[in-house]
Amino acid sequence: MPNFFDQFDVAPAAPVTEPPKPNFFDQFDEPSQPAAARPGPTVASAPPPAGVDLGVGVQGAARGIGMAVGQPFDLANMGANVLLSGADWIGDKTGLGRVPFRFKMPSEMLTSLAGNAAQSAGLQVHDPEKMSAGEKAVYNANAFGTLGALTAGAMVPAAVGRATTGAARLPQAFDSLLAGYGAAPVRTVVGEGAAGVGAGLGKTASEELLPEDARKSSPTAAATGAITDVLGMLLGGTAGGVASNIATGLPPAALSTARGFSRASDIPIDPETGRWARNRDADQAARYVQGNASEPFIAADNIAANANDYRAMGAPLPSVGALSEDPGVAAIAAAERNRNPAPFAQRDVSLRDAAMGELESNVPVEADPRAATEFVRREVDNRVNAASGELQAAEARLAQAEQGQRDVAGRVAPFAGRQGDASASLDRSIVQGSLEPMDAERRAAFDAVPRDATVPGRPFVETAAGIRRAAEHLPENARREVLPEQWLQDFESLLRRDADGRINGVNDVTFGTINDLRPILAAEIARARKDGAPTPYLDNLERLRVEINRATNQQPEAQAAVRHFENVYAPVWGRGAGEAYGFRQDLNVDRLHRTAAPPTATAGRFLSTGAGAREKAEALSRVVESIADPTNRAAAEGAVRTYVLGDLTRTIGRDGRIHENALARWLNGPSGWGEALSHFPRVRDEVAQLLTDIRAGSATRNRMAGEVESAGAQLKRTQADVDASGLSLVLGREPTKAAAAVLDSGDPERAMREVMATVSQNPEARLAWQRAVSERLIQKVTTASPGKVTDGDFAPEYRRLAEAFRQYERALAQVYSPEQMNALRRAQKMLEPLAREAPKAMPGSVDSANSGFWRAIELGLKATFGVLKGGGITRTLKVAAGPDAHTESMPQRLVTRMMFDPELAMHLLTRNANDVGTQRWNGKLLRLIAGAEGAREGMEPSDDQGSRR
Numbered sequence: 044m045p046n047f048f049d050q051f052d053v054a055p056a057a058p059v060t061e062p063p064k065p066n067f068f069d070q071f072d073e074p075s076q077p078a079a080a081r082p083g084p085t086v087a088s089a090p091p092p093a094g095v096d097l098g099v100g101v102q103g104a105a106r107g108i109g110m111a112v113g114q115p116f117d118l119a120n121m122g123a124n125v126l127l128s129g130a131d132w133i134g135d136k137t138g139l140g141r142v143p144f145r146f147k148m149p150s151e152m153l154t155s156l157a158g159n160a161a162q163s164a165g166l167q168v169h170d171p172e173k174m175s176a177g178e179k180a181v182y183n184a185n186a187f188g189t190l191g192a193l194t195a196g197a198m199v200p201a202a203v204g205r206a207t208t209g210a211a212r213l214p215q216a217f218d219s220l221l222a223g224y225g226a227a228p229v230r231t232v233v234g235e236g237a238a239g240v241g242a243g244l245g246k247t248a249s250e251e252l253l254p255e256d257a258r259k260s261s262p263t264a265a266a267t268g269a270i271t272d273v274l275g276m277l278l279g280g281t282a283g284g285v286a287s288n289i290a291t292g293l294p295p296a297a298l299s300t301a302r303g304f305s306r307a308s309d310i311p312i313d314p315e316t317g318r319w320a321r322n323r324d325a326d327q328a329a330r331y332v333q334g335n336a337s338e339p340f341i342a343a344d345n346i347a348a349n350a351n352d353y354r355a356m357g358a359p360l361p362s363v364g365a366l367s368e369d370p371g372v373a374a375i376a377a378a379e380r381n382r383n384p385a386p387f388a389q390r391d392v393s394l395r396d397a398a399m400g401e402l403e404s405n406v407p408v409e410a411d412p413r414a415a416t417e418f419v420r421r422e423v424d425n426r427v428n429a430a431s432g433e434l435q436a437a438e439a440r441l442a443q444a445e446q447g448q449r450d451v452a453g454r455v456a457p458f459a460g461r462q463g464d465a466s467a468s469l470d471r472s473i474v475q476g477s478l479e480p481m482d483a484e485r486r487a488a489f490d491a492v493p494r495d496a497t498v499p500g501r502p503f504v505e506t507a508a509g510i511r512r513a514a515e516h517l518p519e520n521a522r523r524e525v526l527p528e529q530w531l532q533d534f535e536s537l538l539r540r541d542a543d544g545r546i547n548g549v550n551d552v553t554f555g556t557i558n559d560l561r562p563i564l565a566a567e568i569a570r571a572r573k574d575g576a577p578t579p580y581l582d583n584l585e586r587l588r589v590e591i592n593r594a595t596n597q598q599p600e601a602q603a604a605v606r607h608f609e610n611v612y613a614p615v616w617g618r619g620a621g622e623a624y625g626f627r628q629d630l631n632v633d634r635l636h637r638t639a640a641p642p643t644a645t646a647g648r649f650l651s652t653g654a655g656a657r658e659k660a661e662a663l664s665r666v667v668e669s670i671a672d673p674t675n676r677a678a679a680e681g682a683v684r685t686y687v688l689g690d691l692t693r694t695i696g697r698d699g700r701i702h703e704n705a706l707a708r709w710l711n712g713p714s715g716w717g718e719a720l721s722h723f724p725r726v727r728d729e730v731a732q733l734l735t736d737i738r739a740g741s742a743t744r745n746r747m748a749g750e751v752e753s754a755g756a757q758l759k760r761t762q763a764d765v766d767a768s769g770l771s772l773v774l775g776r777e778p779t780k781a782a783a784a785v786l787d788s789g790d791p792e793r794a795m796r797e798v799m800a801t802v803s804q805n806p807e808a809r810l811a812w813q814r815a816v817s818e819r820l821i822q823k824v825t826t827a828s829p830g831k832v833t834d835g836d837f838a839p840e841y842r843r844l845a846e847a848f849r850q851y852e853r854a855l856a857q858v859y860s861p862e863q864m865n866a867l868r869r870a871q872k873m874l875e876p877l878a879r880e881a882p883k884a885m886p887g888s889v890d891s892a893n894s895g896f897w898r899a900i901e902l903g904l905k906a907t908f909g910v911l912k913g914g915g916i917t918r919t920l921k922v923a924a925g926p927d928a929h930t931e932s933m934p935q936r937l938v939t940r941m942m943f944d945p946e947l948a949m950h951l952l953t954r955n956a957n958d959v960g961t962q963r964w965n966g967k968l969l970r971l972i973a974g975a976e977g978a979r980e981g982m983e984p985s986d987d988q989g990s991r992r
Contacts, residue, residue, distance in 0.1 A: 062336040076565055099169055103182035106154045109191025113150030114194070120146040137473055171990035178439075183243030187276070191239025195232040241283020249275035264917055269353050309950060311935060329956035331889040332940065335371040336952060342369035343952040356869045359393040363877030363941060363948040372948075373879065378405075379942050387883070389945065394873045395832050398839045400501040401870035404825070405863045406817040410810035412553040412778030417775045417871035418808035422801050424763050430761040434754035441747035448740040449702040451733065458685055459692035465685035466646035476670035478627060479618060485612045488604035489595075494555025500537035501549045506590040507534035510583050525579035530564070557591050562631070569628035573639045615669045616666070621662035622648055633660045650719055657718040664722040684726045687716065703741040706734050754764065769794030770801060777813035779822065786819065791854035799857045804934055816858050820867075823847050841878035844871050889934045 051146055087990045110117075124145050131141040140477055158168045169482035257269035307325040312318065319326075333339045361368070362375025370385040378386045378961045510531060514522045536565040539548040596605045614620060616627045626648055629640035640648075649663035667683070670676040694705040704827070710730055711717050720727035765771055772794060795816075802808040820836075824844040831838035848855075856864055941948040 086451060097172065097176045097394055097711050098167055100185045102158075102169060104189045105157050107183075107239075108193065109153035109157060110150040110186065110190045111193040111197075111952075113148065113153050116149040116191070122146060122919040132195040134766065139593040159587060167330040172255055172795065176247065178245040179250060182245055182246045183217075184240045185243070187246070187280075188236050191242070191280075192232055194536055195235035197347040201589030226327060237283040237286055238280040239283070242280035242285065244277020244283075245275035245277070246272050246794045270916070281446040293744045310937070313940060316936070318933070318936075320933055320937055325951070325954065326933040326956035327697045328889055328937040328941075329951045329954035331940070332372070332375065332936065332948075332951045333954075333956070334368070337369050337371045337376055339952040342367035345369065346945045346952075350686055352872070356871045356872070358397045358869065359390060360943060360945065361394060361876035362387060362728070362943060363881055363945055366945060369950070372952075375938065376942060379939060383939065386943065391877055392831060392833060394877060395838050396834075397963075398844075399821075399825075399832060400836075400840060401873070402817070402821050404866050405813070405859060406804070407810045407814050408822075410807065410814045412811050412815040412818070415802050415808045415811035415815055416773055416776065416778050416781055417768055419798065419801055419804050420936050422804070423770055423774060424540050426761055426765065426983070427758070430754070430758040434751065434758050435598035437747065437750040437754040437817055440734035441744065441751045442746040444740065444744040445698070445700060448737065448744055449698075451736045451740055452695045452701040454697060454733065455688045455691050456699075458688040459695075460689070461692035462646065462686050463643040465682045466644060467642040469649075469686065470642035471644035472670060472675050472682060473666045476672055476679065477666050478630070480671065481612050481616060481669065485604070485608055486605045489561075489601065490556050492554055492558070492598065492601040494553060494558070496554040496598060497599055498550075498553040498554055498557055500552045502590055502594060502733035503552065504535045504549050506586060507531045510586060514579075524577055525583065527567075527580060527584050527587070530567070530584065534558075534587065554601065557594055561588070561591055561595075564591065565628065566631045569630075569632040569639065572625075572628060573632050600970075615665050620665065621665050623662040624886035640783060646682065650683065650690075652714045652716055652719065656716075660722040680725070683723055684729070687720065687726050687730070689725070690716070692735075695784060700740075701733075701737050702736050703734070706737055744863040759857065769797040778811070781814075782815040782819035783823075786816070786823075786851050786854055791851055792857065795857040813858055816855070820847060820855070821852070839870065840934070841871065841874035844874055845878075847880060888934070891940050941942040 044104060076625075112511075127142045127145060134140050134142070162168050169178065169182075171313055172178065174182060185530070249268070253264070253268045253271050259267050305322055307320045307322045310320045310325055313320070336342050345368045346363055346366040346453050350360055353361070353366075362376045362380075365371040367373065385398075438618040459779075510526065514526050517525065537550050538553060540551050543546050564584065564587060568581060568588065571581055571584060595601050609616070616623050618624050626645065628641055629635070631641035649659045649666075650661060663683070667676060667679045691701075691706070691709060694701050696702055696711050697706070709715055716730070717727075720730065765774075769785050769788065776784060784793060785794045785798060799809075799813065802812045821839075824847050825837035825839050826843070827836055827837045828838040844867075848867060852864075856869065859867070937947070937951065941951055
């Protein structure tokens with residue numbers, strides 16, 4: 044029936060009434076010639092002669108060359124035509140219309156161009172459709188024989204080059220087509236040529252069985268013709284290949300064929316199907332496995348070693364893809380997993396179950412995890428309490444030492460605030476016990492001197508005159524400040540005057556008068572000193588008193604009184620007695636009210652620090668020693684002690700203790716009491732003993748303070764050690780969270796070692812901590828995946844376990860025994876196959892040649908009859924071809940079995956499959972040629988479109 048491509052074909056002998064419309068595809072047609080000039084093919088109308096023209100064979104060989112050159116492009120155009128058929132189907136469904144053309148086969152165009160060239164050279168070209176049966180047989184035999192030989196010859200270099208690249212590669216496309224060419228290239232090329240001749244003869248038989256006219260009667264007849272062509276070519280090609288094998292070596296071929304169909308005794312019977320494998324099946328599976336493996340023998344060794352490891356662990360075996368450690372075998376396993384995932388998934392579950400069992404084997408389920416955290420808490424409390432107890436004991440000893448210091452201070456504390464009373468008591472003792480009795484004795488001595496005894500008055504007058512002369516140079520007001528005018532006048536009253544007032548002599552004075560003036564003048568001197576009179580004024584008064592004393596001493600009757608005064612009274616209370624003299628002077632100012640010498644200030648006058656302290660204390664000591672009454676003297680000494688200790692209380696600190704340094708400064712400092720107490724040895728010795736006791740107490744206290752500081756530092760170190768140790772990570776946490784805190788700390792090994800050092804003291808706590816760590820580790824390495832394990836909701840993951848093992852290995856080694864650590868390693872090894880990423884490059888199937896043949900048939904039929912109809916015809920052919928066309932073959936079954944059978948995998952990887960049963964021709968190439976020819980036949984032009992040459 045006419046179609047779009049009619050315009051591209053060679054015009055028939057009859058004249059064309061209307062020239063075809065030019066288009067893009069004209070460039071692929073042979074050059075057009077005038078009908079009258081074109082010599083048409085010479086075809087005899089009579090029955091064919093008995094002989095066959097040899098040109099038919101040459102013409103067939105030429106067509107074979109054209110098919111060999113154009114066959115790759117034919118396959119490409121067939122694929123494009125399949126897409127166009129699909130577009131036609133869509134157009135019919137949507138009303139968009141059909142695509143008005145199909146791509147022609149380049150091999151037919153090359154054949155047509157070759158025929159035209161032969162005609163131009165004057166050679167006879169036969170129309171294949173008008174050939175006799177014998178001519179067709181010669182034509183097709185030469186065509187397909189040439190095609191097979193040329194195609195096989197072209198594959199030899201590729202096969203040799205592929206073989207020399209080494210085995211460390213993944214399978215590449217068309218490897219199955221290259222089988223046999225590298226091992227025996229000449230024999231295989233000859234066999235391919237013979238198979239091609241047989242295929243051509245089979246095609247001729249098909250064409251005779253179903254002539255061209257019958258094929259053009261309907262699309263179904265055309266499809267049937269294409270199918271019979273394919274089947275005929277397969278049968279003829281197989282016969283040709285077998286004949287080639289017989290011709291090239293009948294005994295080896297027969298032996299190989301017989302062995303190929305015999306049972307492979309070294310492969311056990313399939314336990315599931317009960318079938319045994321043939322040697323050819325085992326060889327095919329072995330070639331497939333070895334061809335995809337990178338290093339077959341190394342892969343076999345790895346499978347043996349790793350399988351033994353898994354068996355030694357008592358673990359399920361993973362697929363041989365993981366055991367082999369070979370990327371090619373892993374790719375086969377990945378393809379098998381995609382094809383049949385159920386057994387792989389079940390094995391994955393078994394491996395996870397086994398790994399979980401290893402992890403759970405480290406969990407002492409009888410232990411209570413809280414026993415570990417409670418034990419750690421008690422241990423920490425014991426450590427801290429022990430250090431705290433040491434601190435408390437040291438503090439108690441320090442308090443005791445400080446109390447001892449306060450007790451020492453308590454010996455003087457009662458004297459605080461009693462200085463006024465002590466001074467008054469001292470005043471009474473020295474006034475009543477010394478001054479007043481000695482004054483009475485002094486007066487009694489002088490009272491014993493006759494009062495009427497005369498004393499010359501001239502010295503008194505001259506003393507007064509001398510005082511006035513000394514002040515003559517001063518201004519009048521200044522003279523009044525320094526001259527004791529009243530006393531000078533009293534002394535000058537001794538001048539004797541006449542009636543005219545002129546001085547004519549000096550009167551004498553009685554001793555009684557002079558003796559009476561002495562206390563009055565002493566009181567005046569004391570009063571003037573108290574009032575702050577100028578020093579010249581006081582000096583002038585003293586000159587007057589000196590003169591009175593001189594006059595007294597010159598009296599024979601007063602010698603005993605003077606000696607008593609100088610030897611007894613003056614050392615204690617006289618002018619040279621120091622502070623005692625001043626005290627007596629101030630006392631004489633106002634003996635009644637004591638305004639110049641109050642009793643509460645008496646002690647302070649004599650007992651002080653700083654400059655003159657020694658002299659004042661010395662004056663007081665003379666006064667005390669002068670007290671005749673022992674009781675009174677003891678009272679005076681007691682008053683001195685009370686006053687001194689009262690001042691010492693100033694050194695008592697707010698803490699009730701006398702500090703050593705303070706007391707040392709009080710006693711021996713620049714303003715200390717050492718000088719004053721040198722004249723009161725009893726008080727000095729008491730204070731010195733007090734200082735010794737305080738120093739001893741201070742030493743004890745300081746030592747105790749050091750112990751407190753040391754104990755406090757130890758407590759802080761203990762607390763800091765706990766805080767910085769792994770124990771602090773356990774305190775106050777739930778057991779598994781405590782284990783997590785230890786494992787995730789900055790130094791998990793150290794932290795775990797510290798915790799183990801504590802819990803190892805108690806076997807129960809050790810097991811409890813091991814359980815807490817194990818449960819935390821299981822939490823860390825599992826995820827919620829109920830379907831990935833048989834029991835439970837959590838499944839272990841290799842990545843998590845490997846990361847945890849890498850991060851925590853040294854820490855876990857502190858908890859687990861070497862055997863328990865090996866359990867973790869076994870779990871990791873069991874999970875490792877599940878984590879390996881499946882290779883992205885997938886190998887072809889072990890039955891890829893058979894499936895390739897059917898793909899070629901389906902491609903041609905869909906290109907000819909459309910997608911739907913062509914697919915239906917293909918399925919019908921597969922049903923007719925038997926179960927091998929769509930069920931699992933024995934080689935494929937062997938590959939499936941070896942996935943979980945390490946021994947079978949090792950056998951297939953190492954099996955010598957190169958020569959046993961190797962055919963002398965490539966059936967894959969035959970099926971490809973037959974399928975392509977069938978597709979071409981489905982696209983043959985009708986009679987009105989021309990014919991092939």
